[in-house]
Amino acid sequence: MNRTILAVDDSPGMRTTISFTLEEAGYRVVEAKDGAEGLARIKQEQVDLVITDLNMPVLDGLSLIRAIRDNPDHRFTPIIMLTTESQDDRKQEGRLAGASGWMVKPFRPEQLLAVVRKVLK
Numbered sequence: 001m002n003r004t005i006l007a008v009d010d011s012p013g014m015r016t017t018i019s020f021t022l023e024e025a026g027y028r029v030v031e032a033k034d035g036a037e038g039l040a041r042i043k044q045e046q047v048d049l050v051i052t053d054l055n056m057p058v059l060d061g062l063s064l065i066r067a068i069r070d071n072p073d074h075r076f077t078p079i080i081m082l083t084t085e086s087q088d089d090r091k092q093e094g095r096l097a098g099a100s101g102w103m104v105k106p107f108r109p110e111q112l113l114a115v116v117r118k119v120l121k
Helices: 012-024 035-044 061-070 088-097 109-119
Strands: 004-008 028-032 049-052 079-083 101-104
Touching: 004 012, 004 035, 012 028, 012 109, 028 035, 035 049, 035 061, 049 061, 049 109, 061 079, 061 088, 079 109, 088 101, 101 109
Parallel strands: 004 028, 004 049, 049 079, 079 101
Antiparallel strands: none
């Protein structure tokens, strides 16, 4: 059974990079272009992990995480914040919102796979 990962990012190129990396490793990837679309997708799809950008139009990553955590079905779904932001106060905001982990862009494919494998154990 393939694990399903929701990749939420407003950059089509970043979504493609994430999807390619994860699909090559055998994961199924569902994409969303912003937090609002991501929230809609997680209601339609059974996902094992969410990877989200922080800064997006319509609904940002922190608001997306809070909305996911408010849903009892996804209270414990792992969520990785993947963003260019690396300040400690932003990471703390992510933890308080319910992020399981934080990765800084740009990333190497093997870094992403290592984090995903660790979180999905």
